[in-house]
């Protein structure tokens with residue numbers, strides 16, 4: 001631990017220790033793409049590429065990172081609390097390991113309390129170490145920023161005035177039927193008195209926390225009454241704690257009140273502790289920050305960093321480790337390398353030899369990857385190699401490799417996912433994390449080249465299946481951000497991505513077994529054998545129990561018999577065919593797809609393929625001189641060809657999927673040759689892709705939207721379509737009453753594109769309100785999905801594996817990828833009035849009802 005700064009210069013004021021400068025010592029971390037002294041990127045490792053695609057400067061090296069190899073350092077500036085292997089130690093504990101051994105001259109003390117730091121600076125700046133004092137922020141700039149920000153600092157934001165008695169506390173669990181009524185009758189309470197705030201400080205108020213550990217312990221003991229290391233509206237403590245002011249150096253105490261401020265205090269103390277701090281100054285503004293600003297700030301500055309991974313010699317051990325599979329063969333980390341990637345094979349062998357304690361196992365994949373082979377790896381799973389670039393160290397002349405960065409869906413993951421990556425790219429690009437979004441496109445190109453498809457995720461048990469395809473749009477949005485037409489390397493990048501997308505389109509989505517020859521439409525229909533090993537262990541118990549009984553064996557024994565093909569059960573084969581389809585659809589799981597998915601030409605997939613066709617036409621016309629020679633099959637196509645494919649698909653979608661009377665695009669069962677009637681929010685993907693007519697869009701707005709618009713935005717499907725639940729028919733996470741970020745994002749975009757921006761804004765307000773309210777009431781929580789019908793605790797989801805992002809101690813460090821994106825994207829629809837209302841957690845109906853008549857129009861009310 002770094003010594004507290006008081007040790008050498010402490011004086012006494014009012015019996016309290018005071019340091020000479022009155023301020024906590026602060027340090028700065030380096031960002032991994034800020035320094036480039038020694039390394040040069042020479043090319044991409046994608047073996048199919050013969051073009052120089054590098055459109056960015058030399059890679060970063062962490063010269064201060066003594067444990068890094070050839071200058072390949074940590075991935076990000078993540079707080080020590082970040083859950084993933086993003087730093088050079090791979091450490092996830094609260095010890096500030098990166099500060100150990102830091103020379104004393106590298107520690108910097110701020111000059112005085114008046115030279116104050118931006119209260120909203122990143123944790124690394126606010127609490128963390130300086131590794132290069134020259135990189136400390138310009139004091140004038142900091143002062144200006146702080147002065148500007150003080151305009152908003154005076155108000156204390158306890159948030160407890162709104163909805164202060166939760167339904168949970170009242171012992172109510174509102175049923176679906178009375179929720180709307182409750183929403184309409186919502187009463188706004190008067191704001192509480194703020195008489196115990198130290199008002200004399202003129203917006204520049206600070207606390208001095210003399211003992212971080214003790215304050216943390218006191219805070220938890222008094223306020224975390226249900227002992228889950230979070231301070232939420234369900235805790236029944238006094239909701240007030242006394243904290244010393246900075247002016248009095250902790251001598252005078254004032255009250256910090258209310259769930260929101262107390263939970264922010266808990267979060268800040270937890271972070272400070274993780275940085276090894278024993279004493280801190282804490283700006284009041286940091287714990288009463290407008291929640292909209294706080295959440296956006298955390299997403300942009302911290303959550304993305306904590307979700308970012310990069311494969312290097314030092315991170316591979318932690319990234320390769322599998323947390324889903326519990327077999328003895330999954331104990332050691334393992335990486336599989338495509339048969340023709342010799343450079344990667346040597347690189348990972350080097351990693352395993354460098355640190356034998358990692359027990360990293362490195363194996364080649366065969367040239368031919370069959371479902372039988374994939375199943376044979378289920379007990380000895382491994383990470384699948386992704387794209388790497390070659391680094392040249394000019395001082396040694398030696399080459400090494402480093403992975404492109406990528407973002408993982410949530411803290412529990414270390415692998416690269418398919419459609420999560422696209423949805424995260426949308427948010428990453430809004431917050432200037434272009435290299436991460438671009439890195440994910442590079443990985444997808446590599447996956448198509450080496451595994452034949454964009455994988456569900458890069459683990460061996462995902463080798464046979466993909467996820468909803470978004471590569472063309474993803475490449476286009478990254479292309480624009482990296483310079484577009486004015487950057488020759490961006491054009492090369494775009495062309496490589498589209499070559500890969502065309503290969504994927506032909507070989508994966510419009511080939512056997514996914515293509516239905518009769519309708520010309522496509523289904524989620526991956527290959528594969530046996531029971532998916534990565535699912536939660538009890539997921540298939542209901543379906544397997546009768547078979548175990550039939551053979552008079554335990555469930556475990558039956559699983560083995562079935563997986564080893566010692567028994568033949570065609571009915572189960574059929575079940576798992578569809579189950580794999582469900583997982584390929586990304587909608588795992590929903591009653592919409594159970595037992596039928598592989599035979600459904602879904603509106604989701606066919607909308608995405610329509611978008612591929614249109615995008616491919618556009619890129620062939622504009623970047624391939626309107627003539628694309630496909631090296632894989634020898635064909636040459638023009639934009640006209642792809643436009644025709646799109647038009648044909650659009651007509652087929654209307655013929656087979658569109659129900660004018662119901663106002664939905666449904667799915668079509670290619671086996672039974674009939675349209676289904678499951679009312680899903682994916683109907684709006686037809687708008688996102690631009691394939692619906694204006695008339696169809698209007699019918700959808702009139703008929704399907706009212707069935708799916710609820711308190712917190714769009715619900716995944718209507719309650720009627722899901723049907724009744726029971727012990728034998730438990731709830732599924734992609735069904736009513738749950739709402740998912742991808743559904744919101746595509747509906748907002750699609751509705752806006754068709755001129756329904758008011759509706760997009762309205763449902764976006766609902767979603768953002770729900771997220772903000774949960775964030776305020778539940779200790780900064782941001783989760784994978786929400787129960788969009790619940791007014792009080794929408795993050796509480798007990799379907800299937802529960803909810804990702806809810807299980808943290810003290811502070812949430814990464815949110816959830818696509819939900820983070822949805823917040824950043826949704827705010828773009830909000831004007832300042834709506835933003836203020838969100839900051840005050842005004843529920844949708846009171847907010848909409850109080851709008852003036854002309855304001856209502858902007859929400860299509």
Ligand SMILES: OC[C@H]1O[C@H](O[C@H]2O[C@H](CO)[C@@H](O)[C@H](O)[C@H]2O)[C@H](O)[C@@H](O)[C@@H]1O
Pocket residue numbers: 409410417419420456532534535536583584586587588589
């Ligand atoms: O382990 C169970 C399943 O987990 C994944 O699915 C869920 O998480 C993914 C990552 O956020 C997301 O893409 C998917 O839509 C979610 O349902 C995984 O994709 C499944 O294959 C896996 O069986």
Ligand SMILES: [Ca+2]
Pocket residue numbers: 223224225226227228229230231232235
């Ligand atoms: Ca608690």
